[in-house]
Amino acid sequence: MKNPPAKPSQLITKEFARQLNVNYNNKRASLTAKKAQKEDANAIWYSLEELENYIHYIKTNGAKDGYNVDGIRFYFGIYPDDEKHGEKAGLTTLFLVPTGKKIENNTAKIQSFALVQEASSSDIQSLDPMNYGNIGRPPSLLY
Known part of the structure; x- marks a missing residue:
């Protein structure tokens, strides 16, 4: 490949991303779900x-x-x-x-x-x- 893109400096490990997502699910989404009586989104595409x-x-x-x-x-x-x-x-x-x-x-x-x-x-x-x-x-x- 000619002139490959530079590796972004903001990349994080998959393990840290997983931990961030688990933290969100455990702390934020559960609060919203209890209030809304339905499962909340934890990812947007x-x-x-x-x-x-x-x-x-x-x-x-x-x-x-x-x-x-x-x-x-x-x-x-x-x-x-x-x-x-x-x-x-x-x-x-x-x-x-x-x-x-x-x-x-x-x-x-x-x-x-x-x-x-x-x-x-x-x-x-x-x-x-x-x-x-x-x-x-x-x-x-x-x-």
């Missing part, structure tokens, strides 16, 4: 195509809105206990929110390129978050 489309969407529309999109923040949520959410009502979800920095045009520079503001990345409020990954059937999976 998105296809590569969905993720690639979302990344393309946030990069393209973020640039139009004047942002340098630099990441995605993952948030946990719980669907409202409302019949319009069907079987997901009261259960855990995971949604994605783009992050980035507002680009400021520096007119003092002779070149006409934009300089990225020296600020920390924040959630980009002008772009829609992504939700509705597949929790699978049954929802609870073991890592």
Whole structure:
């Protein structure tokens, strides 16, 4: 393979991932399940195509809105206990929110390129978050 991808620095061992999942199942999911009287999701799945489309969407529309999109923040949520959410009502979800920095045009520079503001990345409020990954059937999976 020509130019293989660099190994991401955020990788964790399968054993540690399993322990994180067991901890979640034992501590969080059991609390939610007791309250909801049904089994809660402990994993959410998105296809590569969905993720690639979302990344393309946030990069393209973020640039139009004047942002340098630099990441995605993952948030946990719980669907409202409302019949319009069907079987997901009261259960855990995971949604994605783009992050980035507002680009400021520096007119003092002779070149006409934009300089990225020296600020920390924040959630980009002008772009829609992504939700509705597949929790699978049954929802609870073991890592």
